[in-house]
Amino acid sequence: MNPRPDPFNRTLSYLHQHVGPLIVAFFSAALVGLFTTADAKILQILIDDVLAPKNYGLLKIALVILLAVHILRGLFLFTSRYLVSRIGHRISRQIREELFRKVEALPLSYFEKNRSGQILARMSSDVPVVQGALMMTNTALTHSLTVFFCLALMCWLSWKLALFSLILLPVISTVVRWLSRRLRRVGSLMQERVGDLTASFSEAISGIREIQAFGAEEHQLNRFRQVNQAGYEAFMKGTKYTSLTSPIVELFYASGMALVIWAGARTVISGGLTVGQLVEFLACLGMMFHPLRSLTEIQATVKQSLGAAERIYDLLDEPLCIESRPGAPALVSVKGKVEYRGVSFDYGGENPVSVLFDIDLCLLPGQVAALVGKSGAGKTTLVNLLPRFHDATKGGIYIDEVDIRAVDLKSLRSFFGIVPQETFLFSGTIEENIALGKPGASSEEIRCAATDANAMEFIARLPEGFATVLGERGVNLSGGQRQRVAIARALLKDPKILILDEATSALDTESEALVQDALNRLMQNRTTLVIAHRLSTVAKADQIVVLEAGTIRETGTHGDLIALGGLYHHLCKAQVLEAPIPSDVS
Ligand SMILES: Nc1ncnc2c1ncn2[C@@H]1O[C@H](COP(=O)(O)OP(=O)(O)O)[C@@H](O)[C@H]1O
Ligand SMILES: [Mg+2]
Known part of the structure; x- marks a missing residue:
């Protein structure tokens, strides 16, 4: 150097x-x-x-x-x-x-x-x-x-x-x-x-x-x-x-x-x-x-x-510990297979504490995995490794069998849609905020995404519709409205892989229903990792992953895990996962 x-x-x-x-x-x-x-x-x-x-x-x-x-x-x-x-x-x-x-x-x-x-x-x-x-x-x-x-x-x-x-x-x-x-x-x-x-x-x-x-x-x-x-x-x-x-x-x-x-x-x-x-x-x-x-x-x-x-x-000069390797090829197309192979992680610092241990997880294209576990179990950390917000300390993550560290970072991230627990809105119009998902999107596309995100009804009521200025000196949106803007962003981006990190947990029941409905639409035909507290969302997943203190304790479908009578069964009973089991799941 x-x-x-x-x-x-x-x-x-x-x-x-x-x-x-x-x-x-x-x-x-x-x-x-x-x-x-x-x-x-x-x-x-x-x-x-x-x-x-x-x-x-x-x-x-x-x-x-x-x-x-x-x-x-x-x-x-x-x-x-x-x-x-x-x-x-x-x-x-x-x-x-x-x-x-x-x-x-x-x-x-x-x-x-x-x-x-x-x-x-x-x-x-x-x-x-x-x-x-x-x-x-x-x-x-x-x-x-x-x-x-x-x-x-x-x-x-x-x-x-x-x-x-x-x-x-x-x-x-x-x-x-x-x-x-x-x-x-x-x-x-x-x-x-x-x-x-x-x-x-x-x-x-x-x-x-x-x-x-x-x-x-x-x-x-x-x-x-x-x-x-x-x-x-x-x-x-x-x-x-x-x-x-x-x-x-x-x-x-x-x-x-x-x-x-x-x-x-x-x-x-x-x-x-x-x-x-x-x-x-x-x-x-x-x-x-x-x-x-x-x-x-x-x-x-x-x-x-x-x-x-x-x-x-x-x-x-601050080193970018997360960047593309020189000459790393761009990820061009993705089917959506996601695989964690022996992934361990710690946040570094003077006395690094392991947050994830030896995680193995495989999702086929279009499948939905629900991550459950107590607060602090490592759910957010696990999903954050996927778009490389952090890099695994051990093991590797593969998308369609390609190591995510071997491809261009920007191209990797272009395949993800993320709806976090709380969405940040930039100062600018609501249209610009949605267009964050796809810079240069036509106003047709933006309206289409807003409709699918159940956002049309509240945007129409805003003083200047799509041109309403949000942010510090503009109109403030409620939590549920923000989440629908986030979903519209994600819909517009049309990602192959979706990460939903407690996207509905800060909402009241009424806006939760609207947001959940929009999320269901968003999840169609995408590989999805969802962190949710509603049993109705979790139970439908192809795969439920139960995390405890950074290790996977149980995996399987809702039926499998209930039959197992382990931690998941316990979480359901203790109503950490609440709400009635929907009728389509038995
Ligand atoms: N930025 C960070 N730096 C250090 N430790 C962190 C950081 N973020 C989370 N942690 C720790 O990692 C563990 C897992 O956190 P997190 O993945 O947020 O859990 P969950 O999403 O399941 O509630 C927790 O013990 C938390 O204290
Ligand atoms: Mg979390």
């Missing part, structure tokens, strides 16, 4: 695509630096050649030049800032897209291990920090050149005096370097705290129902206060160092200035320099001050931003 490039070079590598505008921007920035220095020269001409000899003609010319220089300077300043900002925004846009793409590709286990707030902070707080640092590159260039031209002019006027004025520079730079080292450390801390704050906030938003129902407002607020306080302390630490920088640097600057004025005045008196030249020299020294200070600040900011960049790259 290649060693990771350091975050600085990696950030610079984003600039490669913008070389043209970057050159123009830097060229303009350089001219801004040059034109800034021109003021000092004009000042000298004013004193030595206009005021002393009382030359009115030259005064007009000098003022015209002054104006012209500043108009040009403004023009170049605009060009360089505009171009560099545009580059910064474009790079941010690119990084945000890369982050989004990455988040979409990450295995589910990543989101179980990391809090969403921390992931969000990469986008909301780290990207702007990196962008800010990128945009400072041209300010840094302008300032460096201003300093360079000022120094050149000073040396040209009197190299001795120039050298003399640099005496204090090593001292200043040592102090500033010490300060910026501190700042960098504090910077990482501050960004981390911002992540914690975002995470706390987003947790409160996700859990608002629980907070309000349990009256946990005060308790959660107290927890937030701790995070908030820790953030405050980190920010204040940062403030201490940033506020210290200015007074310290200014103190050194004033001492240096005093020394130079003392030496410069002596040179003028002894005839080494004209008055205008001394003023020019001092003006240069003065003009160097702001850029020099700003350069040290930029250096500190850039160092701070490296921490943010590193966190972004950590996320971008």
Whole structure:
């Protein structure tokens, strides 16, 4: 494996695509630096050649030049800032897209291990920090050149005096370097705290129902206060160092200035320099001050931003433990045979606990398997292995005799339809939400799927029918309505293999009947794995699989298992599987 490039070079590598505008921007920035220095020269001409000899003609010319220089300077300043900002925004846009793409590709286990707030902070707080640092590159260039031209002019006027004025520079730079080292450390801390704050906030938003129902407002607020306080302390630490920088640097600057004025005045008196030249020299020294200070600040900011960049790259480089093997062929057509062969699984972590042991299970095309077992038995885990939300730790899963890990992941998933216990609806219209099952589906197909999903009746009652906007700022649907949207999605996708994970268990009896009716339609001619609590659903299955603590305890039809008088029989009697046995099953 290649060693990771350091975050600085990696950030610079984003600039490669913008070389043209970057050159123009830097060229303009350089001219801004040059034109800034021109003021000092004009000042000298004013004193030595206009005021002393009382030359009115030259005064007009000098003022015209002054104006012209500043108009040009403004023009170049605009060009360089505009171009560099545009580059910064474009790079941010690119990084945000890369982050989004990455988040979409990450295995589910990543989101179980990391809090969403921390992931969000990469986008909301780290990207702007990196962008800010990128945009400072041209300010840094302008300032460096201003300093360079000022120094050149000073040396040209009197190299001795120039050298003399640099005496204090090593001292200043040592102090500033010490300060910026501190700042960098504090910077990482501050960004981390911002992540914690975002995470706390987003947790409160996700859990608002629980907070309000349990009256946990005060308790959660107290927890937030701790995070908030820790953030405050980190920010204040940062403030201490940033506020210290200015007074310290200014103190050194004033001492240096005093020394130079003392030496410069002596040179003028002894005839080494004209008055205008001394003023020019001092003006240069003065003009160097702001850029020099700003350069040290930029250096500190850039160092701070490296921490943010590193966190972004950590996320971008997060290994995808579930991805297609290079060159894996696409799964083209599927009959629907599903086979688990000696599958074991654990969720990993420091002390992995086995969740599934040695599972063997075979479903022929079109068959229905019902998984039953107590909560925590491993039913969801078992079905989640099929579309590779997780990979088995031992054994393998085969579809039509093909190992699911040997084929292209996207093509594999295209054969599955999943109706979970609770369905997430994206912000957008109801039509778009159904079309998630088949991007680009015609409105005819969408209506057909909605009809078969028993969703037509409630969609027709929505204010704008299929065009009704759902999600955060739109209409909210009831649980039963959501499930019917999920079924419509699945119908539209027309999958070969169907996974129903407690699709009706969060519903009331009335909407359950409607949803169950739609599900029955959906299950026709598809290999189905269904996790259900209704005996009416379970009893009809071709195969009932009874799971206990990750192992298959019993398999067979309803009749077989009742006759066996084991765990299934017990579950039925204890009404863990409730509802009367339907008349078509005896
Ligand atoms: N993301 C996860 N990380 C670690 N352990 C998990 C995770 N999801 C489920 N488990 C554990 O795996 C076991 C089986 O869970 P699950 O498959 O959800 O059971 P069921 O669907 O039968 O209720 C449980 O002990 C549960 O605590
Ligand atoms: Mg479950």
